[in-house]
Amino acid sequence: MDGVALLTITVLSVFVGFEVVSKVSSTLHTPLMSGANAIHGIILVGAIIVAGQASDGWTLAIALVAVVLATANLVGGFVVTDRMLEMFRGRKGAGR
Amino acid sequence: MILLSPTWTAILYLVAAVCFILALKGLSSPKTARRGNLIGAAGALIAVVTVFLSSKLDNIPWILGAIAVGSAIAAPVARRVQMTQMPQLVALFNGVGGGAAALVALLELAHTDDAWVRVAIVFTLLVGAVSFAGSLVTFAKLQELMTTRPVVFPGLPLLMTGALVAAIAAAVAVVFTGAGWLAVVLLVLGLLTGVLLVLPVGGADVPIVISLLNAFTGLAVAASGLVLGNVLLVVAGTLVGASGTILTRAMASAMGRSVSGIMFGAFRGGSTAGSTETSDRPVRSSSPEDVAVLLGYAQKVVIVPGYGLAVAQGQHTVAELQSELESRGIEVVFAIHPVAGRMPGHMNVLLAEANVPYESLKEMGEVNPEFKTADVALVVGANDVVNPAAKSTPGSPIYGMPILEVADARQVVFLKRSMRPGFAGIENELLFEPQTTLLFGDAKDSLAKVLGAVKAL
Numbered sequence: 121m122d123g124v125a126l127l128t129i130t131v132l133s134v135f136v137g138f139e140v141v142s143k144v145s146s147t148l149h150t151p152l153m154s155g156a157n158a159i160h161g162i163i164l165v166g167a168i169i170v171a172g173q174a175s176d177g178w179t180l181a182i183a184l185v186a187v188v189l190a191t192a193n194l195v196g197g198f199v200v201t202d203r204m205l206e207m208f209r210g211r212k213g214a215g216r
Numbered sequence: 217m218i219l220l221s222p223t224w225t226a227i228l229y230l231v232a233a234v235c236f237i238l239a240l241k242g243l244s245s246p247k248t249a250r251r252g253n254l255i256g257a258a259g260a261l262i263a264v265v266t267v268f269l270s271s272k273l274d275n276i277p278w279i280l281g282a283i284a285v286g287s288a289i290a291a292p293v294a295r296r297v298q299m300t301q302m303p304q305l306v307a308l309f310n311g312v313g314g315g316a317a318a319l320v321a322l323l324e325l326a327h328t329d330d331a332w333v334r335v336a337i338v339f340t341l342l343v344g345a346v347s348f349a350g351s352l353v354t355f356a357k358l359q360e361l362m363t364t365r366p367v368v369f370p371g372l373p374l375l376m377t378g379a380l381v382a383a384i385a386a387a388v389a390v391v392f393t394g395a396g397w398l399a400v401v402l403l404v405l406g407l408l409t410g411v412l413l414v415l416p417v418g419g420a421d422v423p424i425v426i427s428l429l430n431a432f433t434g435l436a437v438a439a440s441g442l443v444l445g446n447v448l449l450v451v452a453g454t455l456v457g458a459s460g461t462i463l464t465r466a467m468a469s470a471m472g473r474s475v476s477g478i479m480f481g482a483f484r485g486g487s488t489a490g491s492t493e494t495s496d497r498p499v500r501s502s503s504p505e506d507v508a509v510l511l512g513y514a515q516k517v518v519i520v521p522g523y524g525l526a527v528a529q530g531q532h533t534v535a536e537l538q539s540e541l542e543s544r545g546i547e548v549v550f551a552i553h554p555v556a557g558r559m560p561g562h563m564n565v566l567l568a569e570a571n572v573p574y575e576s577l578k579e580m581g582e583v584n585p586e587f588k589t590a591d592v593a594l595v596v597g598a599n600d601v602v603n604p605a606a607k608s609t610p611g612s613p614i615y616g617m618p619i620l621e622v623a624d625a626r627q628v629v630f631l632k633r634s635m636r637p638g639f640a641g642i643e644n645e646l647l648f649e650p651q652t653t654l655l656f657g658d659a660k661d662s663l664a665k666v667l668g669a670v671k672a673l
Contacts, residue, residue, distance in 0.1 A: 123332070126442060126445075126447070126450060129447060129450055129451060130438065130442075130450055130454050133438075133450070133451045133454035133455055133458065134454055134457075134458045135458075136237060136455060136458070137240075137454060137455040137456070137457065137458025137459040137461075137462070138458050138459070138461075138462055140237060140240045140241045140244065140455075140459060141240055141244055141459040141462050141463055142462065143244065144243075144244040144245075144463070144466065145246075146466075146467075146470050146554040146560045146561060146579075147246065147560070147561040147564045148243065148244060148245070148246060148249060148561060149427075149463060149466065149467050149470070149559075149560035149561055150302070150303070150306075150423070150559040150560050150561045150562070151243055151249055151253075151561070152240070152243045152244060152459075152463060153306065153426065153427045153430055153460070153463055153467075154302075154306045155239060155240065155243040155252065155253050155256060156240065156243075156430060156434065156455075156456045156459055156460050156463070157306055157309055157310045157313070157430050157433075157456075158253075158256060158257070158260075158309075159236050159239065159240070159256055159260075159434075159452055159455065159456050160310075160313050160317075160430070160433050160434045160437045160452065160453060160456045161260065161309070161313050162232075162236075162260055162263055162437065162448065162449065162452045162453075163313055163316045163317045163320065163436075163437045163440060163449065163453075164260075164264060164283075164316070165263050165264060165267045165446065165448060165449060166316075166317070166320045166437075166440050166441070166444050166446060166449055167316055167319070167320055168264070168267050168268070168271075168273070168279055169267060169271060169273075169444055169446070170320050170323045170324065170444075171273075171275055171278065171279050171282070172271060172272070172273025172274055172275060172276070172279065173273075173274070173327075174274070174275060174323075175274075179323055179326075180275055180278065182319055182322070182323055183319070183320075183323055184278055184279070184281075184282040185282075185319060186315075186316040186319035186320050186323075187279055187282035187283060187286065187316075188282045188283075188285050188286040188289075189286070189312040189313070189315050189316040189319070190286070190312075190313060190316035191282070191283045191285075191286025191287055191290065192286045192287075192289055192290035192309060192312050193290075193309045193310070193312050193313030193316065194260055194313075195286065195287045195290045195291050195294075196290030196291065196293065196294040196305070196309045197294075197306075197309045197313075198253060198256065198257040198260070199290070199291050199294035199295055200294040200297065200302060200305055200306060200309070201243075201253045202250065202253055202254070203294060203295065203297070203302075204299075204302060204565065205249050205250040205253060206250070207299070207565045207566075207568055207569045
């Protein structure tokens, strides 16, 4: 994909990012931070690509470290967010 | 193996990106939060399956093994973590994500001659390394592996500036030469910058720094997407970078702080004024029975929960105390400071777990006028969020933070473990006021004793 198209997508994503979280109550600050944290674990996709192209041992070793770290971010991030939100369950009148 | 055409790959990445947007949207509202998180996880799964089906990959068994190792480490930890330790776990996961982005960029350097791609690489390296090192320091602070106070030493601003200038110089050099060893130097300088950036931040500001570093990691991931020409990484990383920035500002303003004030306040001096000595001035301590009498014959009680309640796991006991008092016809509400505990919303989650009715939880703006009509303010394991120094002492680290006006209540009762100051390390003048009574001990034990004494009234 050419540079201008990527730039367009980047700029539009900035606005979407600003917009989706513009009105959030302080109660949800922490789960939202944690959920956003899980989403950037998608760097796993990048780590997989780099590991899949590795041709020597050192490169592969470093790439595999990146895969382990990225997986921890992705999986751990979603699980811990779910865990936080689980505690909101069963409360009546939670929607404001 | 390549089973998917580039068109299908792009479409599936688009689906994943939409899932992430819906996840953030869902997480912004209590009703849809849990579903939002699951949608995000589904998006991630789609993306990971897509990359396996659309690229020519070697070493697949190794990669699958590494994914298994990462999952096997992270999932059980995330599943079992105590709620009081969640903020530092989020910091840790954020840090390793930043580290992964930096490593990806380091390895991609050998595959490119394009100067613009190298710009994206050095950005990812630097920001990823800052996020990694900074997050590990916040983890150590919250886990109390090191002091929670701001760490400031005389040469710090100079060292910080030096590290940053050297890092930028190394980054420029990498862009022009593409030398691998310079990239490693840049990585090390980034790690140093991250440590120096977070050391001077202390106390209650740490969650805000986690949020800021979270946004940093998002930006690093977005830049790594530019390096790899992967649209999904660009979109997901940018989303997190942008929403994380907004969230950081929202969290800071809930505390009456500015983000730059938090990051650089300690450099300007003065903000480390927290006293380290514990005073030996006289305080009025009392027995559970006395506290029970105060509560049992009140008309209105406001309970102020804090981190001490979470540590002691006293939420069920405090809920029981509330229903016992209400059965005696006493009005009981909980006053929730936005940053009580160690993460915003901590107290809401804690009390929800004990099935405290949502209507009893009142936010700061709503509850502050009510202290004037309250007979007793019962402060359970909270300190900084009721500390009048936030209003009266300009040099104090918490100066400017809105507080709960417990001093307006006729009587103030503190349940405290000891005279040790709170997380921000500042003594609380309120403890020495004539209307204040202290009951020392673990929050849960104290609550149980008070509860027993109320029942016996």
